[in-house]
Amino acid sequence: MASTAPALKRSETIADSMPEALRQSRYHMKRCFAKYTEKGRRLMKRLHLMGEMEQVIDDKVERTQLLEGLFGYILCTTQEAAVVPPYVAFAIRPSPGFWEYVKVNANDLSVEGITATEYLKYKEMIVDENWAKDENALEIDFGAMDFSMPHLTLSSSIGNGVNYISKFLSSKMNNVMESTQSLVDYLLSLNHQGDKLMINETLNTVPKLQGALIVADAALSSLPKDTPYKGFEMRLKEWGFEKGWGDIAERVQETMRSLSEILQAPDPLNIEKFFSRLPIIFNVVLFSVHGYFGQADVLGLPDTGGQVVYVLDQVVALEEELLLRIKQQGLNVKPHILVVTRLIPDAKGTKCNQELEHVLNTKHSQILRVPFRTENGILNQWISRFDVYPYLETFTQDATAKIIEVMEGKPDLIIGNYTDGNLVAALMASKLDTTLGTIAHALEKTKYEDSDIKLKDFDTKYHFSCQFTADLIAMNTADFIITSTYQEIAGSKDRPGQYESHTAFTLPGLYRVVSGINVFDPKFNIASPGADQTVYFLPTEKQKRFTEFQRAIEELLFSKVDNDEHIGYLEDRSKPIIFSMARLDIVKNITGLTEWYGKNKGLRNLVNLVIVGAFFDPSKSKDREESSEIRKMHTLIEKYKLKGQIRWIAAQTDRKRNGELYRSIADTKGAFVQPALYEAFGLTVIEAMNCGLPTFATNQGGPAEIIIDGVSGFHINPYNGDESSNKIAKFFQKCKEDPEYWNRISYQGLKRINECYTWKIYANKVLNMGCIYSFWRQLHKKEAKKRYIQTFYNLQFRNLAENLLAKREETPQQVPEQEEAKPHLLRSSCCC
Numbered sequence: 001m002a003s004t005a006p007a008l009k010r011s012e013t014i015a016d017s018m019p020e021a022l023r024q025s026r027y028h029m030k031r032c033f034a035k036y037t038e039k040g041r042r043l044m045k046r047l048h049l050m051g052e053m054e055q056v057i058d059d060k061v062e063r064t065q066l067l068e069g070l071f072g073y074i075l076c077t078t079q080e081a082a083v084v085p086p087y088v089a090f091a092i093r094p095s096p097g098f099w100e101y102v103k104v105n106a107n108d109l110s111v112e113g114i115t116a117t118e119y120l121k122y123k124e125m126i127v128d129e130n131w132a133k134d135e136n137a138l139e140i141d142f143g144a145m146d147f148s149m150p151h152l153t154l155s156s157s158i159g160n161g162v163n164y165i166s167k168f169l170s171s172k173m174n175n176v177m178e179s180t181q182s183l184v185d186y187l188l189s190l191n192h193q194g195d196k197l198m199i200n201e202t203l204n205t206v207p208k209l210q211g212a213l214i215v216a217d218a219a220l221s222s223l224p225k226d227t228p229y230k231g232f233e234m235r236l237k238e239w240g241f242e243k244g245w246g247d248i249a250e251r252v253q254e255t256m257r258s259l260s261e262i263l264q265a266p267d268p269l270n271i272e273k274f275f276s277r278l279p280i281i282f283n284v285v286l287f288s289v290h291g292y293f294g295q296a297d298v299l300g301l302p303d304t305g306g307q308v309v310y311v312l313d314q315v316v317a318l319e320e321e322l323l324l325r326i327k328q329q330g331l332n333v334k335p336h337i338l339v340v341t342r343l344i345p346d347a348k349g350t351k352c353n354q355e356l357e358h359v360l361n362t363k364h365s366q367i368l369r370v371p372f373r374t375e376n377g378i379l380n381q382w383i384s385r386f387d388v389y390p391y392l393e394t395f396t397q398d399a400t401a402k403i404i405e406v407m408e409g410k411p412d413l414i415i416g417n418y419t420d421g422n423l424v425a426a427l428m429a430s431k432l433d434t435t436l437g438t439i440a441h442a443l444e445k446t447k448y449e450d451s452d453i454k455l456k457d458f459d460t461k462y463h464f465s466c467q468f469t470a471d472l473i474a475m476n477t478a479d480f481i482i483t484s485t486y487q488e489i490a491g492s493k494d495r496p497g498q499y500e501s502h503t504a505f506t507l508p509g510l511y512r513v514v515s516g517i518n519v520f521d522p523k524f525n526i527a528s529p530g531a532d533q534t535v536y537f538l539p540t541e542k543q544k545r546f547t548e549f550q551r552a553i554e555e556l557l558f559s560k561v562d563n564d565e566h567i568g569y570l571e572d573r574s575k576p577i578i579f580s581m582a583r584l585d586i587v588k589n590i591t592g593l594t595e596w597y598g599k600n601k602g603l604r605n606l607v608n609l610v611i612v613g614a615f616f617d618p619s620k621s622k623d624r625e626e627s628s629e630i631r632k633m634h635t636l637i638e639k640y641k642l643k644g645q646i647r648w649i650a651a652q653t654d655r656k657r658n659g660e661l662y663r664s665i666a667d668t669k670g671a672f673v674q675p676a677l678y679e680a681f682g683l684t685v686i687e688a689m690n691c692g693l694p695t696f697a698t699n700q701g702g703p704a705e706i707i708i709d710g711v712s713g714f715h716i717n718p719y720n721g722d723e724s725s726n727k728i729a730k731f732f733q734k735c736k737e738d739p740e741y742w743n744r745i746s747y748q749g750l751k752r753i754n755e756c757y758t759w760k761i762y763a764n765k766v767l768n769m770g771c772i773y774s775f776w777r778q779l780h781k782k783e784a785k786k787r788y789i790q791t792f793y794n795l796q797f798r799n800l801a802e803n804l805l806a807k808r809e810e811t812p813q814q815v816p817e818q819e820e821a822k823p824h825l826l827r828s829s830c831c832c
Contacts, residue, residue: 014074014092014100015113021070022109028066031056033106037085041126043453044081079496082122089114089122096155096490097500097519116504117514123453128508140792142476143515145785152520158490161480161522162769165776166268168522173266179779180206180263186775190244190279192333193409197279202240206263212239213260217253225250229330244279247330275772276764279329284318284337284770285403285411285428286311287421289395290385293341293367294350295360299653301348303385306683307441309655311339311417312359313532314766317759319362321767334364336407340399340424342388343369345380356406361534368406370399388420389466390805393798396427403428410434413770415482417441419467422474427793430477430786435774437766438478440488442680443471443498445505452505463804465510469797472502472516476789479773480523482766484681485702489526490519492704498680499524511796523773527765528706530758531683535655536690538750539663549660556649557610557664564650567616568637570608571644576732577608577670579662579693581652581684584614584629586677589698589718591632593675596725598640603729606736607670609642612649612661662691669735669742671696673728677718679703686757689713689749694742696728712752713745 022029035052036044044052053075057063066072074092082089089103101119103112117139124132131137150168152158172179184206190197203209216239223232227249236245236252246252258274261267288311291303295312298304315337322335339359347353352369359365372379372391379391404410415437416425422438429436444467445451451458458464475481481499483489491497502516537544557577560569570577578597582588590613597609611633618627637646652658665672672688674697679685681702688695689712697703699715707713714731716724735742 013113014090014094015102015111017070018074018102018104018111019109021074022104022111024069024071025062025066026109028057028062029071029109030106033088033104033109036081036083036088037106040083040085042083043123043126043450044083046075046078046080049075049078049081082119082126084122084125087122089119091119093496096493096497097158098155099503115514117512120504120506120512120514124506124508124512127453127456131508138511138796140472140511140513141515142472142785142788143518145476145782145788146518146521149780150522151518152522155490158519159483159486159524159526161525162272162765162772163268164522165772166271169271169776170266170268173262177206182779183262183775184209186778187278192279192282192331196242197244197331198242200240200242208240210260210263212241213256213263215239216241216256217260220249220253220256223249243331244329246277247328251328252330272768272772275775276768277325277329278771279326279331279333280771280774281322281412281767282326282333282335283407283409283411284322284335284413284415285407285425286315286337286339286415286417287399287425287428288339288341288417289392289420289424290342290388290418292344292348292350292352292382293339293369294352295357295367297350298352300651301350302382307417310441310529310683313529313759314762315339315359315365316361316532317530317763318766319365321760321763323363325767337362337365338403338406338411339365339367340403341367341369342395343371344382345371345378346382348382366406368399368402370395370402373398385418385420386462386467387804387808389423389463389470389797390801390808392420392424392470393427393801396424396431399424400428400431412774413437415439415766416474416478419444419470419474422478423470426474426477429479430790435770435777436478437480437482437769437773438474439482440471440498443502444468445471446496446498446501452507455507455510463800465507466797466800466804468502468505468507469792469800472513473789473793473797475499475502475517476785478523479777480525480769482525482527482769484526484528485705486526487701487705488680489524525765525769527762527769528681528757529683529686529762530753530760531687531690532655533690533758535659536662536687537659538690538692539666540692545663546656546660549657550664553657553661553664556661557647564615566647566649568643568646568648570610570647572608575606575608575668576735577610577665577668578673578696578728579610579612579665579670579688580673580675581612581658582674582676583651584626584633585623586625586629588613589675589677591629591636592677592718592721593673594633594636594642594646595640596675596721597646598636598642599721600725600729603725603732604645606729606732608645608647610647610649610665613651615650616648659687659691662688662693666692666746669739671728671731673716674698674703675716675718675724676700682706685713686753689753689757692746692750694731694745695749696724696731706752706757707749708752712748 032053035056077092077094079091079093086106087103092100101114103114121132152164187198203212216236229247245255255277258270261270262274288307292298292301293308319337326333344352351357355369357367373394410432411434413435414425414429416422417439418441425436451464487497489497489499491500499517500519504514506512556566558570558573580590580593582590584590590611597603614626614630618630621627672693672695674682674685676698679698679701682697685695685697685703685706695713696716697707698718700718704715709715714727716727
């Protein structure tokens with residue numbers, strides 16, 4: 001199918017080229033568009049458009065010819081079409097981040113380019129004609145507030161915010177003297193608890209600073225490189241320099257030379273290096289509000305899972321990096337990190353009712369818990385993440401006061417997690433005028449198909465009106481946004497990213513977003529998390545292995561007794577094991593992997609299969625989808641007679657034992673398989689590769705970026721089971737013929753992790769972001785946008801939250817059933 005536009009010139013828009021595409025086969029196009037409009041108003045996805053076109057053009061040769069031409073390209077890049085007879089309005093995405101909208105009149109095939117606003121109105125006509133025609137309907141346009149901001153221009157550059165800003169600053173400082181003076185003014189503002197850092201008022205202009213740097217460089221050149229800062233501190237102070245440049249003469253001189261070069265002839269790499277050395281960040285606050293946030297006995301409780309693990313690992317890494325930087329800056333300062341979450345009096349046997357808790361494996365980090373407070377007192381019970389919005393404003397006020405008390409001052413950096421944490425972080429950062437970073441983890445809008453246009457179907461239980469509004473506020477308040485992968489921001493060639501889906505959308509009856517977020521904004525950055533390398537490490541590091549679990553894991557994998565923790569057995573223990581661990585839902589596709597294995601006799605002869613997920617009695621699940629997948633697992637085991645070749649283990653929550661489980665699979669010279677239909681990041685992929693397991697992972701989503709296919713692991717297509725299972729079988733056959741092949745792939749996998757996916761790399765990147773964006777936000781004061789956001793918050797979010805609170809007080813609360821909002825199967829349906 002057409003993967004490129006054979007007749008589309010660079011200067012042409014889709015609206016320019018589409019008339020010619022329709023003229024190429026006018027007879028078939030008339031029939032095709034008549035088919036599209038015959039059922040009246042509706043929203044059609046790419047698959048629907050392709051399917052109905054195939055019904056109309058039954059001649060395979062003619063259909064292929066058409067799809068290989070310009071119309072095929074346009075159809076392949078169409079994400080959806082709003083049908084309002086006689087018009088079909090197309091939302092076309094030629095490449096990540098770029099959107100065009102056109103409408104075609106089915107009667108005469110006339111084509112007209114339309115705006116995002118006009119396209120959204122066509123979508124609204126399908127569900128709420130009165131709203132679509134309301135001339136006073138509220139439109140949200142954050143892009144109007146960003147017209148003066150510099151932006152990236154290429155799809156391939158998306159997510160490289162720090163790199164772009166460094167280049168922009170370099171260019172501006174080369175050409176505009178005021179920008180260089182802005183850097184001097186910024187250095188003058190640096191302090192810690194009132195103590196000046198870097199320079200004092202003696203060096204308040206560029207020429208003065210340049211002269212002092214030359215004098216200092218000469219003096220430092222005469223000292224031994226390892227001379228402690230105290231040995232020459234007073235001399236530097238006489239010339240206007242304060243502490244913070246470094247701990248020894250060599251580092252001080254390096255930092256000063258870096259600044260000298262920036263003042264004379266700035267270049268991007270030097271700017272990044274210099275800002276990474278500045279003493280800017282000492283106190284950090286991370287928000288993770290919902291769920292039971294704790295260090296023990298919380299995983300598996302409602303709304304409590306991977307985010308808790310992520311944040312705690314993040315804290316350990318950030319503190320370690322902060323301590324190193326502060327030492328290298330020559331400062332005697334203790335960093336302080338607070339993870340701020342909700343205090344839950346009814347803590348279910350956990351420590352979630354304890355206000356302050358020390359974070360394990362750290363020296364200066366704590367969990368601070370603040371309760372949800374209402375007019376009627378403290379809220380005692382856990383509530384769903386979908387219901388927290390009415391409590392967040394008061395929570396922010398209480399948390400801010402408590403943070404300032406515990407830290408004895410303002411934080412230098414605030415980082416939010418998920419919608420609720422990001423909104424609280426945004427409110428607090430705006431109040432304290434502090435640098436703000438946000439992390440989505442998962443944007444619910446993209447998980448549930450058409451959750452915007454079908455808001456009324458979802459809002460009663462899931463309150464997406466609150467959630468999407470909060471997401472927009474946090475995204476646009478953030479100084480920088482931390483993502484795990486490119487695909488999280490801008491998706492792939494075939495499908496939009498999580499953030500990109502917030503570019504333009506509509507909530508009929510509430511508001512229409514014509515510009516929600518721009519993925520070309522330099523605030524977007526990619527910093528992929530790692531896995532805890534004290535838990536996930538190679539099986540050959542025998543002195544580190546958790547021997548206390550080995551007997552239990554032996555029983556878990558190889559005993560022939562069925563119980564509540566495992567069923568099935570492995571008859572031939574000499575075979576390697578292919579292993580997968582995930583929830584049992586449609587998207588994770590564990591039943592798909594089981595069926596691939598069942599069908600492939602060659603693979604079954606080579607390896608055993610071990611699955612970790614859910615439990616075995618479908619009646620115990622409150623989720624219909626999970627129950628269905630459990631039943632399907634049992635059916636597949638019987639259908640393909642897998643007894644003796646499969647071990648199904650119930651879900652495991654002990655991280656250390658899971659680490660040892662990965663290593664035990666590696667001991668068999670096995671492999672890890674992640675077969676998801678779509679995976680935003682793929683933390684289990686990182687864990688497995690850390691443990692030396694050759695890994696086969698979905699090519700749909702983040703794992704496609706983690707693994708270099710055929711080098712550090714393998715991509716598999718979850719929509720082609722035969723191809724995927726044959727690829728796995730081929731690997732094990734090759735290992736049988738060449739035992740060193742397993743070791744080579746294992747080594748390359750670990751090498752890839754150590755180069756790109758460790759918490760140390762992550763912490764370094766995030767702190768670099770915090771440093772450079774703290775200067776960037778001073779250069780680009782966004783007062784107009786700040787007022788716009790405040791208005792949106794006060795007139796929209798507050799009302800939505802108050803209405804939600806009123807509804808909560810009227811009705812008894814239940815945990816939303818997950819099956820009500822099925823995750824959208826993000827299948828790549830492009831014909832290309």
